[in-house]
Amino acid sequence: QKEVEQDPGPLSVPEGAIVSLNCTYSNSAFQYFMWYRQYSRKGPELLMYTYSSGNKEDGRFTAQVDKSSKYISLFIRDSQPSDSATYLCAMTFRENTPLVFGKGTRLSVIA
Amino acid sequence: DAGVIQSPRHEVTEMGQEVTLRCKPISGHDYLFWYRQTMMRGLELLIYFNNNVPIDDSGMPEDRFSAKMPNASFSTLKIQPSEPRDSAVYFCASSGEGQKPHSGSYTQYFGPGTRLTVL
Numbered sequence: 001q002k003e004v005e006q007d008p009g010p011l012s013v014p015e016g017a018i019v020s021l022n023c024t025y026s027n028s029a030f031q032y033f034m035w036y037r038q039y040s041r042k043g044p045e046l047l048m049y050t051y052s053s054g055n056k057e058d059g060r061f062t063a064q065v066d067k068s069s070k071y072i073s074l075f076i077r078d079s080q081p082s083d084s085a086t087y088l089c090a091m092t093f094r095e096n097t098p099l100v101f102g103k104g105t106r107l108s109v110i111a
Numbered sequence: 112d113a114g115v116i117q118s119p120r121h122e123v124t125e126m127g128q129e130v131t132l133r134c135k136p137i138s139g140h141d142y143l144f145w146y147r148q149t150m151m152r153g154l155e156l157l158i159y160f161n162n163n164v165p166i167d168d169s170g171m172p173e174d175r176f177s178a179k180m181p182n183a184s185f186s187t188l189k190i191q192p193s194e195p196r197d198s199a200v201y202f203c204a205s206s207g208e209g210q211k212p213h214s215g216s217y218t219q220y221f222g223p224g225t226r227l228t229v230l
Contacts, residue, residue, distance in 0.1 A: 034218070041226075042224075043115075043221035043224050044154070044202070044221045045221065046218050046219075046220070049218055088153075088154065095206075096142045096161070096206050096207065098144060098156040098159055098167065098170075099154075099156070099219060101153055101155075102153065103152075103153035104153060104154075
């Protein structure tokens with residue numbers, strides 16, 4: 001079993017829809033959870049960063065971490081065509097240690 | 112700040128040739144990571160450095176791969192000899208206290224990557 005599982009999609013939604021992206025993981029020692037966005041032929045860029053369990057909101061984006069279920073989510077409200085990208089979940093044990101990534105979910109938002 | 116800089120952006124070479132990938136981390140960052148991204152395996156760590164010293168190279172596939180960080184502003188990843196299965200996108204990322212990110216601390220910032228094709 002891979003340490004971090006993420007449905008690769010592709011996921012296609014109409015503009016304005018609410019998008020839900022998810023990852024599950026197996027190692028309960030993970031403490032830091034991130035979502036990166038990667039546009040085609042670009043490097044990953046940090047979208048959301050959460051320590052331990054709980055929710056964090058930033059504009060149209062909400063990240064949730066449920067450590068008891070080993071499950072993390074990213075919600076995108078009022079999705080826009082510019083949100084079309086691959087979304088990678090990532091996690092690690094301590095700060096400044098290597099990230100373990102999911103394989104990414106490709107999202108297309110259709111105008 | 113210009114962010115993490117990688118060169119070249121694209122590299123096409125023939126099997127058996129030596130390939131050198133270069134990375135300049137964000138100024139002030141004291142951690143540097145090399146990752147490789149493929150369709151089959153996603154993003155995986157190859158090696159990382161702290162204060163120019165290699166900390167964990169367990170992700171380096173085999174002896175054909177080597178990485179150095181001679182100073183705080185430069186790192187190289189070398190493949191010799193290259194093989195077709197090395198074809199991938201190689202990313203460099205840096206983190207540290209030199210530049211506080213917009214959310215959270217010690218976030219890893221990625222460069223644009225080097226797309227390597229070995230024929």
